Amino acid sequence: xxxxxxxxxxxxxxxxxxxxxxxxxxxxxxxxxxxxxxxxxxxxxxxxxxxxxxxxxxxxxxxxxxxxxxxxxxxxxxxxxxxxxxxxxxxxxxxxxxxxxxxxxxxxxxxxxxxxxxxxxxxxxxxxxxxxxxxxxxxxxxxxxxxxxxxxxxxxxxxxxxxxxxxxxxxxxxxxxxxxxxxxxxxxxxxxxxxxxxxxxxxxxxxxxxxxxxxxxxxxxxxxxxxxxxxxxxxxxxxxxxxxxxxxxxxxxxxxxxxxxxxxxxxxxxxxxxxxxxxxxxxxxxxxxxxxxxxxxxxxxxxxxxxxxxxxxxxxxxxxxxxxxxxxxxxxxxxxxxxxxxxxxxxxxxxxxxxxxxxxxxxxxxxxxxxxxxxxxxxxxxxxxxxxxxxxxxxxxxxxxxxxxxxxxxxxxxxxxxxxxxxxxxxxxxxxxxxxxxxxxxxxxxxxxxxxxxxxxxxxxxxxxxxxxxxxxxxxxxxxxxxxxxxxxxxxxxxxxxxxxxxxxxxxxxxxxxxxxxxxxxxxxxxxxxxxxxxxxxxx
Amino acid sequence: xxxxxxxxxxxxxxxxxxxxxxxxxxxxxxxxxxxxxxxxxxxxxxxxxxxxxxxxxxxxxxxxxxxxxxxxxxxxxxxxxxxxxxxxxxxxxxxxxxxxxxxxxxxxxxxxxxxxxxxxxxxxxxxxxxxxxxxxxxxxxxxxxxxxxxxxxxxxxxxxxxxxxxxxxxxxxxxxxxxxxxxxxxxxxxxxxxxxxxxxxxxxxxxxxxxxxxxxxxxxxxxxxxxxxxxxxxxxxxxxxxxxxxxxxxxxxxxxxxxxxxxxxxxxxxxxxxxxxxxxxxxxxxxxx
Numbered sequence: 110x111x112x113x114x115x116x117x118x119x120x121x122x123x124x125x126x127x128x129x130x131x132x133x134x135x136x137x138x139x140x141x142x143x144x145x146x147x148x149x150x151x152x153x154x155x156x157x158x159x160x161x162x163x164x165x166x167x168x169x170x171x172x173x174x175x176x177x178x179x180x181x182x183x184x185x186x187x188x189x190x191x192x193x194x195x196x197x198x199x200x201x202x203x204x205x206x207x208x209x210x211x212x213x214x215x216x217x218x219x220x221x222x223x224x225x226x227x228x229x230x231x232x233x234x235x236x237x238x239x240x241x242x243x244x245x246x247x248x249x250x251x252x253x254x255x256x257x258x259x260x261x262x263x264x265x266x267x268x269x270x271x272x273x274x275x276x277x278x279x280x281x282x283x284x285x286x287x288x289x290x291x292x293x294x295x296x297x298x299x300x301x302x303x304x305x306x307x308x309x310x311x312x313x314x315x316x317x318x319x320x321x322x323x324x325x326x327x328x329x330x331x332x333x334x335x336x337x338x339x340x341x342x343x344x345x346x347x348x349x350x351x352x353x354x355x356x357x358x359x360x361x362x363x364x365x366x367x368x369x370x371x372x373x374x375x376x377x378x379x380x381x382x383x384x385x386x387x388x389x390x391x392x393x394x395x396x397x398x399x400x401x402x403x404x405x406x407x408x409x410x411x412x413x414x415x416x417x418x419x420x421x422x423x424x425x426x427x428x429x430x431x432x433x434x435x436x437x438x439x440x441x442x443x444x445x446x447x448x449x450x451x452x453x454x455x456x457x458x459x460x461x462x463x464x465x466x467x468x469x470x471x472x473x474x475x476x477x478x479x480x481x482x483x484x485x486x487x488x489x490x491x492x493x494x495x496x497x498x499x500x501x502x503x504x505x506x507x508x509x510x511x512x513x514x515x516x517x518x519x520x521x522x523x524x525x526x527x528x529x530x531x532x533x534x535x536x537x538x539x540x541x542x543x544x545x546x547x548x549x550x551x552x553x554x555x556x557x558x559x560x561x562x563x564x565x566x567x568x569x570x571x572x573x574x575x576x577x578x579x580x581x582x583x584x585x586x587x588x589x590x591x592x593x594x595x596x597x598x599x600x601x602x603x604x605x606x607x608x609x610x611x612x613x614x615x616x617x618x619x620x621x622x623x624x625x626x627x628x629x630x631x632x633x634x635x636x637x638x639x640x641x642x643x644x645x646x647x648x649x
Numbered sequence: 650x651x652x653x654x655x656x657x658x659x660x661x662x663x664x665x666x667x668x669x670x671x672x673x674x675x676x677x678x679x680x681x682x683x684x685x686x687x688x689x690x691x692x693x694x695x696x697x698x699x700x701x702x703x704x705x706x707x708x709x710x711x712x713x714x715x716x717x718x719x720x721x722x723x724x725x726x727x728x729x730x731x732x733x734x735x736x737x738x739x740x741x742x743x744x745x746x747x748x749x750x751x752x753x754x755x756x757x758x759x760x761x762x763x764x765x766x767x768x769x770x771x772x773x774x775x776x777x778x779x780x781x782x783x784x785x786x787x788x789x790x791x792x793x794x795x796x797x798x799x800x801x802x803x804x805x806x807x808x809x810x811x812x813x814x815x816x817x818x819x820x821x822x823x824x825x826x827x828x829x830x831x832x833x834x835x836x837x838x839x840x841x842x843x844x845x846x847x848x849x850x851x852x853x854x855x856x857x858x859x860x861x862x863x864x865x866x867x868x869x870x871x872x873x874x875x876x877x878x879x880x881x882x883x884x885x886x887x888x889x890x891x892x893x894x895x896x897x898x899x900x901x902x903x904x905x906x907x908x909x910x911x912x913x914x915x916x917x918x919x920x921x922x923x924x925x926x927x928x929x930x931x932x933x934x935x936x937x938x
Contacts, residue, residue: 216745361795570747572729573768575796580714580722587916 192327194224195576196566197365197375199333200382201227203249203308204538204555206315207258208379211559213324214262217567221576222325224373226365228332231312238271238313244409246514247308248440250419250432250549254641255556256304259314263322267314268306274435275301276419280504283423283607284474287619290626291501297636302419303549305432305440331369336378336391338363338533363533363577377577378534379562384524386540392531398524398543401604403427404450405521405546406443409434409514410465412507420506421547422469423607428547429468431506438513441465442546450518458512469506479503521545523601529558529590530582537562542593545604553641554593561588592644599646697832701782704761704830707878708784711762712792720876721764721826724910727919728825728930729768731908732852735932736821739850748773753820756844758809759827763789767799769823777803777819779812809840821850825930828855828893829886835896842900845935851902854930858887862927890925902933 196212198205209225212218225232251259259265279302282289294302319326339361362374380388389396403426416433427444434440443465445453453461470476479502524543529536538555565585569576606618625631638646710716733744742749751773757766760778762785770776770793780786786806793799809824822845824837831837838853845851856866863884870876888896894904908921910928 217747220747357794358797358800568726571733572726573771574726575767575771578714584918 191372191374192224193222193359193362193374194327195221195375196377196379197224197226197363197373198379198381199226199365199388200380200386200538200540201225201229201232201328202381202383202538203311203315203552204559205379205381206312206319207262207264207556207559208381208537208562209324209326210262210264210315210318210322211258211563212566213319213322213326215563215567217570218563219322219324221566221570222327224327224329224375226329226331226333226367228330230330231309232316232328233330238310240271243514244272244434244436244438244440245307245309246407246409246440246517248305248432248434249308249311249552250303250305251311251556252303252550252553252639252641253299253301255553258556258560262318264314264318267317268310271307271310271314272435273304273306273310274417274433275304276417276433277301278418279421280418280506281421281423281622282477282503283619283622284425284472285615285619286475286477287616288623288626289477289503290622291503292632292636293501294636296629297633297640299636299640302636302640305419305434307434329367329371329373331367331371333365333382333387333391334368335366336363336388336534337366338392338531376533376575377566377582380534380536380540381538382540384539384543386536388534389526389536389540392534394531394534394536395527396524397527398522400520400522401545402446403444403521403545404447404518406441406445406450406453406516406518408441408461408512408516409438410441410462410509411511411513412437412439413510414507416507418504420469422506424468424473425610428607429465430547430549431469432549439507439509441509443468444521444545444547447520454516454518461516462509462511465509469509476505477503523597525594525597529586530579532579533577535562535582535585541589542597544597544600547603548600548639550596550600550639554596557592557641558585558589561585595645697830700830703878703880705782705784708762708782708788711764711785711788717878718762718764720870721761723917724919724928725764725768727910727921728765728854731921731930731932732769732823733772735852735906736850739932739934740820750774754818755821755823756812756817756819758822758824758841758844759830760789760804761785763793763799763802763804765823765825766802766804767793767796770799770802771796774821775801775803777805777817779805779807779809781806781808809837809844813840813843817844818846819844819849820846821852823852825852825854826856828853828888829882834888834893835899838896838900838902842897842902842935845902847935847937849935851897851933851935852930853893853897853933854928855893856882856887856928857926858884858889858892859926862887865927890929890931893931897931897933901936903936904931904933906932 198209201209205225205227209223212221212223256265259268277294277300279292280289281292292302294300359374362376363378365373365375365378367373378388380386380392382388405427410431415437416431416439419433420431421428424445426446426449429441429443432440432442443453453464456464522543523545526536526541529541537558539551541558542554544551544554562585565581565588566576568584569578569581574581606614625635634643634647637643707717711718713719714722733749736742736753737744737749740750740753749772750769753774755769755774755776757763757769757776757778760766760780761782763778766776766778766789778786778789780789783806786804789802789804793802793804822841824841828834828837841851841853856862867882867884871879871881890907894907897904907925908930909923909925910919910930911922911924912919
């Protein structure tokens with residue numbers, strides 16, 4: 110079913126556009142068969158006439174040497190009728206749609222014609238999200254940096270119409286009971302630490318935002334099967350042999366073949382199609398990474414009262430996180446070994462709820478003691494400079510009453526593409542990098558990619574560049590690679606630090622933990638970095 | 650150089666050009682080792698045959714972003730940013746428009762492979778690109794035909810003087826990184842001026858004849874980093890900003906703005922700066938006579 114949006118069509122070069130020479134022949138012949146013969150003759154002459162019109166009259170060009178017979182032997186090139194777009198975004202998920210919306214919201218880029226290729230039916234005529242829908246277990250924590258991106262593109266107002274939960278407090282502790290950290294947005298002079306939103310809400314908001322914007326976009330509800338990218342040899346051979354300017358132009362663009370048989374051309378192909386990206390595979394970009402021997406179980410649970418804080422407890426097998434998502438619901442992300450994950454997925458609901466409460470509170474180790482400020486020698490040394498959250502007592506997390514959704518389990522891994530850009534192809538979001546969910550950074554890194562790519566494309570358009578040129582795309586890569594690799598290193602470091610259960614390591618870890626809690630500048634730095642304000646940690 | 654020092658020196662340069670005591674600068678302009686002898690006025694040309702041969706030899710690699718023209722490709726967005734801001738301001742165009750130069754006629758003198766002409770065409774200008782090397786024009790046309798917007802560029806293998814004889818006029822005459830390769834820069838500037846309509850824009854960029862430029866543009870770029878083939882530039886052919894302003898002034902063009910390009914080796918990016926010590930670009934307006 111073709112969607113309602115317009116699409117770009119190149120005008121066909123029709124037989125009506127004969128050069129003047131053949132027109133005069135037709136005038137003088139009255140016979141139909143002679144007319145047909147002259148049309149054929151005209152098409153043979155068409156080749157060199159076009160060539161002399163466009164090239165220097167000083168010296169004969171190589172193109173004049175093309176024998177006129179070869180043109181009529183070639184089958185008429187029907188590629189001229191295919192749609193041509195400026196940018197083809199493969200994958201219309203949260204990150205792909207955000208790129209489309211942000212291109213639509215900048216004055217320098219809103220004239221670009223965009224094609225979105227995704228077979229998800231939600232894109233064409235998705236159901237409206239109702240307020241009393243049960244919460245979806247797939248949620249994301251968006252950082253303040255992402256919230257400001259959404260506000261800039263005008264999509265945040267749609268998010269606020271659905272279920273979402275801002276939180277300004279966070280408590281992190283572990284099973285050893287050696288200490289706890291409480292983060293408060295006020296420590297870094299902010300209002301919120303982040304907002305937890307269901308993925309389908311984010312996606313639907315971006316879709317609504319795009320529909321209300323005045324940009325030429327076409328949604329192709331199908332999958333990508335292959336891409337032909339221009340190589341130097343294909344471009345120069347097209348230049349030497351083709352007679353039509355439009356065919357030469359097409360040889361320099363990326364051609365996408367979709368699984369329903371349609372084809373289209375694009376100046377730039379954006380791979381936003383997730384961790385098993387087909388675009389990345391077709392562009393021949395290799396990845397580096399490893400699997401964590403962990404899986405995450407996610408579900409939504411209900412509390413007796415509303416939850417306003419984000420909780421994370423590190424257990425020997427992996428952290429369990431409890432994130433508020435609005436009303437009395439919270440989302441659980443529980444990392445554990447793959448075997449345990451499949452057990453927890455299928456065990457009966459009451460047992461699962463008991464297991465969750467056990468993991469959040471007394472399981473595996475004691476509760477940390479509430480720190481009474483002033484009693485500790487080290488803390489009193491830093492008295493003038495501590496943040497207010499150091500005073501806060503340890504709070505036990507809220508009790509879970511019951512399960513409110515299905516449970517899902519996913520294997521976790523780290524992946525990073527060796528390059529983000531090659532000729533006419535660029536990768537964003539999970540196609541370029543995947544991380545452990547322990548700090549809620551994954552999709553936020555993807556939105557960082559969107560901001561950066563948007564700026565790079567806008568700068569390119571401002572100076573008249575070809576947006577598919579590698580030199581331009583490498584600027585995006587240079588910007589994001591450093592930031593993404595640093596974040597991945599930090600998260601991987603945390604994951605490895607917490608996967609060791611050995612006495613001295615536990616104590617060292619707890620000491621670092623408590624230090625991070627007490628040292629105000631370090632805490633502010635951590636909060637700013639996790640909020641997306643700082644590109645690199647520790648360099649303010 | 651701080652902003653104040655830069656403005657003061659620009660003021661000094663402008664006042665210098667207006668005063669009459671300029672005899673001291675004259676010898677330098679004619680001291681060109683490879684200059685051809687002055688030809689009769691009828692076929693006066695600012696071409697330098699040795700320079701042309703140098704460019705003809707590497708013509709095939711114009712569009713190879715990693716080849717001998719890589720520095721030009723990397724510097725291009727910065728030069729165009731300067732053109733965009735000065736020309737939009739001068740012609741009163743909206744800088745946030747995608748095609749701000751719609752309706753304006755530009756000529757890219759010494760266009761080479763069309764590295765500057767194509768972006769200008771994408772920004773809406775009707776561009777004529779001229780170059781004295783036939784091979785360059787061929788390469789430029791072949792590459793421009795790959796993009797329907799760029800295929801509207803008119804490339805001609807000719808010189809600025811020939812265009813003057815044809816009495817062509819343009820809204821903006823742009824000659825970037827050319828003047829250091831011509832035999833007679835003063836005559837060249839007169840031709841550029843003749844091609845510009847009254848109150849039109851003339852933009853010239855080149856390399857300063859300073860010690861720093863010798864160290865960076867010649868020793869570092871040609872001999873150490875191998876960015877450019879050895880012998881691409883001759884230090885004695887460089888012009889100082891004062892000289893350029895003066896010869897443009899004599900050709901009825903008053904320089905309004907000048908900027909420099911600085912290269913940051915850590916990020917590999919060029920940026921616009923007030924420092925005109927090495928690479929600099931000058932934007933001038935044709936006086937109404």
